[in-house]
Amino acid sequence: MKKIAIIQTGGTIASKSSDKYDKNYSISDVALVEILPYEISTKAQISGVKFSQIDSKDADVNFWLNLADCVCKTIKTNDAIVITHGTDTMCETAYFLSLVLDTNKPIIITGAMRNSSSASSDGELNLYNSVCLAMHEKSSGVMIAINDEIHSAKDVIKIHSTNINAFVSPNFGKIGVINYGEVNFYTQTKQLKSRLVNTKEFIKTQIIYIYPGMDDEIFNIKSDVKGLVVIGYANATLPENVKNKLEILAKNGVIIVVSANTISGLITKEYENFITSNTLNPQKSRILLSLALSKTSNINEIKKYFLTH
Ligand code: ASP
Numbered sequence: 001m002k003k004i005a006i007i008q009t010g011g012t013i014a015s016k017s018s019d020k021y022d023k024n025y026s027i028s029d030v031a032l033v034e035i036l037p038y039e040i041s042t043k044a045q046i047s048g049v050k051f052s053q054i055d056s057k058d059a060d061v062n063f064w065l066n067l068a069d070c071v072c073k074t075i076k077t078n079d080a081i082v083i084t085h086g087t088d089t090m091c092e093t094a095y096f097l098s099l100v101l102d103t104n105k106p107i108i109i110t111g112a113m114r115n116s117s118s119a120s121s122d123g124e125l126n127l128y129n130s131v132c133l134a135m136h137e138k139s140s141g142v143m144i145a146i147n148d149e150i151h152s153a154k155d156v157i158k159i160h161s162t163n164i165n166a167f168v169s170p171n172f173g174k175i176g177v178i179n180y181g182e183v184n185f186y187t188q189t190k191q192l193k194s195r196l197v198n199t200k201e202f203i204k205t206q207i208i209y210i211y212p213g214m215d216d217e218i219f220n221i222k223s224d225v226k227g228l229v230v231i232g233y234a235n236a237t238l239p240e241n242v243k244n245k246l247e248i249l250a251k252n253g254v255i256i257v258v259s260a261n262t263i264s265g266l267i268t269k270e271y272e273n274f275i276t277s278n279t280l281n282p283q284k285s286r287i288l289l290s291l292a293l294s295k296t297s298n299i300n301e302i303k304k305y306f307l308t309h
Contacts, residue, residue: 016115095287138183147164227286228257
């Protein structure tokens, strides 16, 4: 029988409201293991770990590093892990974990768009489907399972503020579906050949959003910022004044990654002194940049990470 641990971090999936039509809710101390149907305990040995009780808007670097530690320890005695998480930053957490965890065992992240007291709450089925995905023989690595779909940690993004159909993988598509626990993969899950494992450091980087008519003042950034993700226009184009200012920063040793404000597409534009983000969105680009900077400050080495991770 497979051993699966459910690590609870908080989010809407662990929340309750006073009325089932009330949009306001608060995070409760529910043990999510208990909402699973009895029948699952005849197929897998399930345990619960209460890691945190936060809204994922408050997830920060320490949260990621501590969660990675918790997963590392928990996976040693389990076959798979399900992490319940707020949906606002679950895509970032998934990508971070996929870069730093040295395991191919299934790590499934799930959440809910509607709290557990809500009419048509989605958390119970999302959790059940995630446990079934965690048990599945073809599962491996970090995935998000939500709204009957399976997404890779690298590609998935949240695109809606309230709808339960809030997640898409805009570049490569979902990797499978789950219908009341029945898992079907469309493609094989791909695992990274090398990870940025044992990274206890997350180098300080920032994200700056470009807009028409922007002035340069914002680029007078503090010297302790080693890397900067700039959200340019489609295909990572930049206004001339911004580009010139970034060239100065690059000359001063700041690693610049240019991403795009479009939600999909592989960036084909190339810059001599900047990296472009390939298919990663700005939030995930920043995670990769910070982790890569903890290994090297060589721009060509970091460029390689953006082509392969
Ligand atoms: N704000 C919540 C969170 O990210 C939203 C959710 O869980 O759906 O924790």
